[in-house]
Amino acid sequence: MQISSILKPEAVRVIGAASSKKRLFQEIADIAQLAYGQDAQAAVEALLDRESLGPTGVGHGVALPHARLDTVSEVRGIFLILEKPLDFGAVDRQPVDIAFALFAPEDAGVEHLKALALVSRTLREQSFCTKLRANHDPATLYTILTEDQSVQAA
Template sequence: MELTRLLSVTRTQCGVDVTSKKRALERMSEQLMADTRAGGDATRAIFEGLIVRERLGSTGLGRGVALPHTRSPDIETPRAALVRLNTPIAFDAADSQPVDLLLALLVPEHSNDEHLRILARLAELFRDEHLCTRLRQCRSDAELYATMTGSDDGAPDA
């Protein structure tokens, strides 16, 4: 899985201010559809899908990271959105730690195996404490995108 196929700078935001899990999921829904022609109904359906998934159990991985995910009939290929929050929020993670790094995944409605493979790979990436530290040090959308996708030298600009 190449992150550059899932993520774009348009769907990457550094330094976001939200105060709740619900607002974070709303923001992620908007970002997931930011560079499409889909309207508000598609964005609302994605938000509702993320909420339903969270009711099944938190997608908070621990150590300040969450991977909210859902499916959509409005897309043909998987896509992701990445956010680094300015202030961590409660997310009901297994370790009870607040979340400041969120990567939301949206996959086509009938994409079962691919959905699971992508989630497993993303969870593996976020187990890398060095990567998470570097993501938290980013100061721009472009830097956050480059750090996540590995398209930089690994050192944030001072």
């Protein structure tokens, strides 16, 4: 699995700020609706439900919100850079400025976990995140995210 198989160029955005986690989830859901035809309200509710189990802020300014939806046929991603970091309740208490959201079918099982592991491994690399943070053009971000994955995932 590669990031290019779960992420479309139109699902990569830079946003100025989100006033809350719920507002960020609304932004993610709106992008999911435009890029993948997902129901935005269902997406927000699914993200909020998952987040109620525990924060998806994984540390170092990165969040991996994810949810399962019965209207999704395959794993789909949305990538955001936040120009103004947001308190996300992350494990290291650092605000989040990189969010990679995933939506998976209800019965995705292993595929959902593989996608989550891929994104987590990719964004664990600090030099890679620094490169992402230095770019605010969605097309450039998409290229960075999808290029030479064998090196990133090593």
